Amino acid sequence: MFCGKAFFVEKMEDQKQTSFTFEIDNFSEKEGLIRSPNFFSGGCEWFVDLYPKGYGIEDHLSTFLCVANPESLLLGWKRRAILSLVLSNESGKRLYGTFRNGPPCKTFCAQFPAWGWANAIPLEKLHENGFMEKNKLIVQLKVQVLEVVDEAEVTGKETLDVNGFQVLYCEVGQVTNIFAKHPDIALNFIPKSQLVKTTYMHLLMGLIEKLNKPPRSFTKNELSDTRMELTDLTKAGFKLDWLKEKLDEISLELKKSNDDGSVSSYSSRAQQMEEKLQELEKQVKNLNLELDTEKVKSAAEVLLLEQTVSDLRDELSMIKPRSTPKDVLEGVVLSWEVLDYPDLSNEEVE
Numbered sequence: 011m012f013c014g015k016a017f018f019v020e021k022m023e024d025q026k027q028t029s030f031t032f033e034i035d036n037f038s039e040k041e042g043l044i045r046s047p048n049f050f051s052g053g054c055e056w057f058v059d060l061y062p063k064g065y066g067i068e069d070h071l072s073t074f075l076c077v078a079n080p081e082s083l084l085l086g087w088k089r090r091a092i093l094s095l096v097l098s099n100e101s102g103k104r105l106y107g108t109f110r111n112g113p114p115c116k117t118f119c120a121q122f123p124a125w126g127w128a129n130a131i132p133l134e135k136l137h138e139n140g141f142m143e144k145n146k147l148i149v150q151l152k153v154q155v156l157e158v159v160d161e162a163e164v165t166g167k168e169t170l171d172v173n174g175f176q177v178l179y180c181e182v183g184q185v186t187n188i189f190a191k192h193p194d195i196a197l198n199f200i201p202k203s204q205l206v207k208t209t210y211m212h213l214l215m216g217l218i219e220k221l222n223k224p225p226r227s228f229t230k231n232e233l234s235d236t237r238m239e240l241t242d243l244t245k246a247g248f249k250l251d252w253l254k255e256k257l258d259e260i261s262l263e264l265k266k267s268n269d270d271g272s273v274s275s276y277s278s279r280a281q282q283m284e285e286k287l288q289e290l291e292k293q294v295k296n297l298n299l300e301l302d303t304e305k306v307k308s309a310a311e312v313l314l315l316e317q318t319v320s321d322l323r324d325e326l327s328m329i330k331p332r333s334t335p336k337d338v339l340e341g342v343v344l345s346w347e348v349l350d351y352p353d354l355s356n357e358e359v360e
Contacts, residue, residue, distance in 0.1 A: 027051075027154040030058070037062065037147040038137060048078050052089050052155025055079065059126070060149060066128045066190040071097075071136055074126025075151060083120040086162030090117045092154040095127060100143035106131040115156070117170045121179040128190030175211045176204055184215060192252065199247035210246055213239065221256050225263040233261060 028051035034044060046058040055078035065072035075093060077083065092115045097106040108114065108127070116125045135141065169176040172185045173196060188195065201207055217239050228236070240257060244250055 027152070029150065029152050030056075031148065031150045032058070034060070034147045034149065036145055037142060038145050046149075051153045052091060053158055053160075054089065056153065058149065058151055059124075064128070064133065066187060069133055070129040071131050071133060072126065072128045073130050073149065074124050075153065077118055077123035080120070080123035083123065084161040085120055086159065086164045087120045088117060088157065088159040088162065089155055090115065090157035092156065093125070094152040095130070096150040097131060098148045098150070099141065100146045100148070105136065105141070115171070119168070119170065119179060122170060122182040125186075129193045175207050177208070177211060181215065185211065188214070188218070192249070195249050196247070198249065201246060210243065210248070214243055214248060217243065217253065221253060221260065225260040226267055228260060228264055233264065
């Protein structure tokens, strides 16, 4: 809510240039949005929004020039204007001004009816002792409208300039937010071609969107490609330390997730091997039991055979030698002994 004085001066010989000034009393006590009264320039109404605690950047004062009643604007409505902002104290000492690099030329449209300075001045500096006299902040805004379009055909390919980058209307909000949070992001940007700058801005927006995905949705190849994109954008001059930190966090979380998965996989594998080992041990035990049974069975047969041989010998000793030639009988006996059965006479037979 506005609290203070406001006035504007519109040159009669050039109605496209307007100077608007308003004063904010007891500034240090302000917490929420401060909105100025409406003023006219370029055939439409405007107002100024000021955020004492910052908007998008919490440690800076933020201020924006806005078109009044944006919901009533026709599709294709456009104003291209040169803007300048000065923040000063009671004695007129300039605290902040946009003249250092020349006043920016900005385009307002039905889709994006506001533009401003999210990082106008650090709050720490603004609240230094003696910096603002009588706790009063004076805001002066100059608007020179260069182009007026009330209605036009919209193709969806119209672009606006955001800090030297031509971006589509639908992308203006996202790009403006990037510059609001990271005002020095393109200070060292190398390419000068507008087409190349637009291409790199699209790559940057795509990278930001990609890094907003859940870490576990990345594959190893996607993570590698993302790091290469970040490297290319950095080489072009973008300052992207904040994105590198985020990518490193994703890499670390993904690695931790994979390590946990490996441990889980190892435990599962070990359990399967343990179960397989138990099954094999059971099979071996059963085979040993079968073998023992066969050994007992074989031992009984050998004992029976030995008993038969013994009986034959006894019988042979009682009959006449002529009945059965001795060498033939001994050959039969020897033929059995050649089989070399183990002596199981002392083993217990079940």
